[in-house]
Amino acid sequence: MADxxxxxxxxxxxxxxxxxxxxxxxxxxxxxxxxxxxxxTARLLPRVLGQATRMLGSRSEAEDVxxxxxxxxxxxxxxxxxxxxxxxxxxxxxxxNLCTDRLRKRRRAMSFDQxxxxxxxxxxxxxxxxxxxxxxxxxxxxxxxxxxxxxxVALRHLEGLSNPEIARIMDISVRSVESLTARGKRxxxxxxxxxxxxxxxxDDRPE
Amino acid sequence: xxxRNDDNLDDLFAQARKQAPKVDDALVGRVLADADxxxxxxxxxxxxxxxxxxxxxxxxxxxxxxxxxxGLAAATVAGVWFGMAPPAPVADVxxxxxxxxxxxxxxxxxxxxxxxxxxxx
Numbered sequence: 534m535a536d537x538x539x540x541x542x543x544x545x546x547x548x549x550x551x552x553x554x555x556x557x558x559x560x561x562x563x564x565x566x567x568x569x570x571x572x573x574t575a576r577l578l579p580r581v582l583g584q585a586t587r588m589l590g591s592r593s594e595a596e597d598v599x600x601x602x603x604x605x606x607x608x609x610x611x612x613x614x615x616x617x618x619x620x621x622x623x624x625x626x627x628x629x630n631l632c633t634d635r636l637r638k639r640r641r642a643m644s645f646d647q648x649x650x651x652x653x654x655x656x657x658x659x660x661x662x663x664x665x666x667x668x669x670x671x672x673x674x675x676x677x678x679x680x681x682x683x684x685x686v687a688l689r690h691l692e693g694l695s696n697p698e699i700a701r702i703m704d705i706s707v708r709s710v711e712s713l714t715a716r717g718k719r720x721x722x723x724x725x726x727x728x729x730x731x732x733x734x735x736d737d738r739p740e
Numbered sequence: 741x742x743x744r745n746d747d748n749l750d751d752l753f754a755q756a757r758k759q760a761p762k763v764d765d766a767l768v769g770r771v772l773a774d775a776d777x778x779x780x781x782x783x784x785x786x787x788x789x790x791x792x793x794x795x796x797x798x799x800x801x802x803x804x805x806x807x808x809x810x811g812l813a814a815a816t817v818a819g820v821w822f823g824m825a826p827p828a829p830v831a832d833v834x835x836x837x838x839x840x841x842x843x844x845x846x847x848x849x850x851x852x853x854x855x856x857x858x859x860x861x
Contacts (some may be wrong), residue, residue, distance in 0.1 A: 570775035586761045607778035690753040722745040
């Protein structure tokens with residue numbers, strides 16, 4: 534919130550759209566304003582790409598999902614109904630759905646132990662490879678969960694959203710969110726426990 | 741054991757949350773190209789919209805525009821009024837046509853305005 538406010542204050546003079554809510558920009562876009570798409574992209578694409586990257590653990594797939602999600606936003610613009618949902622809430626939902634679709638296809642295409650081992654290299658490269666590998670393993674773990682559990686866990690623990698926010702995004706009750714995240718997290722911990730050594734989580738490491 | 745697994749998972753979540761990929765220009769270019777192409781399609785929709793509105797404006801033009809539509813509305817209200825509470829000369833005709841007279845009290849009877857009930861007694 535404070536971040537958004539700072540951005541609005543900072544850009545108020547240079548960006549005529551800075552103070553407009555997302556829905557108003559979307560309406561301007563639908564009415565043919567050519568600058569509205571640029572303003573919306575600058576505002577929303579980083580978050581969309583971030584969510585997709587965190588859920589998929591793959592930059593290239595995340596870019597595809599981000600482009601797809603933004604395309605859906607452009608298409609729905611003329612039919613957007615004010616007051617029904619926040620644009621960001623709607624986008625969280627679209628990205629979450631697109632990501633679980635991808636994860637499901639990935640799960641079909643690749644069995645769990647086919648994940649490539651990290652390569653040897655200089656320490657910094659090795660560290661980065663391990664980071665990438667961990668993110669990939671996390672995404673594979675999410676892929677093994679039922680889609681709704683994976684979405685709830687990702688929105689809660691990767692996006693850091695509150696349960697009421699997740700409830701609005703997933704269009705379910707807060708109680709259901711609590712249940713999905715608890716079950717999802719437990720299942721994910723179990724799945725990843727089998728890959729501890731590979732993830733660099735050694736039980737013998739000093740605490 | 742489970743506690744350790746949960747700790748590991750929390751580490752993993754924390755690491756994932758730190759990822760904030762930079763949006764590169766090529767992706768922005770693709771997204772904006774999609775936006776422009778989609779927006780170009782709306783132009784067709786907007787051209788079509790006046791045709792949809794055209795039926796209503798066609799009816800309005802046929803009856804002579806908004807002033808006439810206003811007059812028409814007033815005439816309609818007057819028609820309803822006459823039907824409910826016809827003035828005496830009309831009432832006979834109405835009674836003839838409808839077969840009975842319906843009286844609607846528009847002013848409360850206890851206001852003492854009836855001609856047969858003078859205030860000074």
